Amino acid sequence: MEQQVAVMNSFSFGNLRRPVIVGISMILFATLLCRVEGRCGESSTKQPNDTASHVKKRVLIVTGEDYKGHLWQTTAPLLKVLIRQDQRLAVDVVEDVNALRSPRLREYDTIVLHFKNYDPETPGRAAYDNLTEFVDQGGGLVVVHFACGAFQEFGSEFTTLAGRIWNPDFRGHDPYGEITVEITDVDHPITDGLAAFNTTDELYTCLDGKTPIEVLATAKSVVDNKIYPIAFVLSYGKGRVFHTPLGHDVAALGNSDTAELLRRGTAWASNLNIPAVKNQPDTSSRPANITTSP
Numbered sequence: 001m002e003q004q005v006a007v008m009n010s011f012s013f014g015n016l017r018r019p020v021i022v023g024i025s026m027i028l029f030a031t032l033l034c035r036v037e038g039r040c041g042e043s044s045t046k047q048p049n050d051t052a053s054h055v056k057k058r059v060l061i062v063t064g065e066d067y068k069g070h071l072w073q074t075t076a077p078l079l080k081v082l083i084r085q086d087q088r089l090a091v092d093v094v095e096d097v098n099a100l101r102s103p104r105l106r107e108y109d110t111i112v113l114h115f116k117n118y119d120p121e122t123p124g125r126a127a128y129d130n131l132t133e134f135v136d137q138g139g140g141l142v143v144v145h146f147a148c149g150a151f152q153e154f155g156s157e158f159t160t161l162a163g164r165i166w167n168p169d170f171r172g173h174d175p176y177g178e179i180t181v182e183i184t185d186v187d188h189p190i191t192d193g194l195a196a197f198n199t200t201d202e203l204y205t206c207l208d209g210k211t212p213i214e215v216l217a218t219a220k221s222v223v224d225n226k227i228y229p230i231a232f233v234l235s236y237g238k239g240r241v242f243h244t245p246l247g248h249d250v251a252a253l254g255n256s257d258t259a260e261l262l263r264r265g266t267a268w269a270s271n272l273n274i275p276a277v278k279n280q281p282d283t284s285s286r287p288a289n290i291t292t293s294p
């Protein structure tokens, strides 16, 4: 734990100020956290102690900037909770995308991209090269939701790492609403044993690229009736990459099947066997349409 704190400090964690979280999103997050971790009555900002973290795979969620409709202040903590339900995974969150510049990335097994930068200098070329080297040398990478829009300044170069990236010339996504996710690769460890499921989220129609990928799950657009990838994997050097466009908000991430997919994808990227956990938080009363984005 002390080591983790030291690492976090090195990432300018002065930016780890507690965000002002208001209204229904905070209520939703607190409710989901309560359900998922059984932490009802505790502060949602309290960080549990990761005992025996030295034997766990270490995951770093990188966040801190995104499209204004993406409330990373609430989704990142929930993402941490969902991933660490696989007790083999110890998860840190850094709210500074410049952390990707640090050589101390190599103290982690997997990096989760949960941001979209708008300044091409932040985190910039040094961070991008550091990240690609990390994965090339065997590190895991997980790309969540609008992280496909990160590193736009590097164009198709990012496609080779993320598999598919946001093309702003494409239609962005279907209206936030119900999506039926079909499992198309039942032989892959991430989706082995998973069934089709429904969720309320954004179906991304904006992904572009020709990098070879292995599609694990798809969904049909209600707008154009075309089939789009919902989860896919690829290799980058010695590293494993898992990418899903799911996870617009806390309600979407709180869907138990989406959470399972993310958890398995992160474990797989970390070179762990699958599955370790089949946790099913109750999302039956999940509210919908709390936020929208273009």
Ligand SMILES: [Zn+2]
Residues within 6 Å of the ligand: 070, 145, 146, 202, 247, 248, 293
């Ligand atoms: Zn979104």
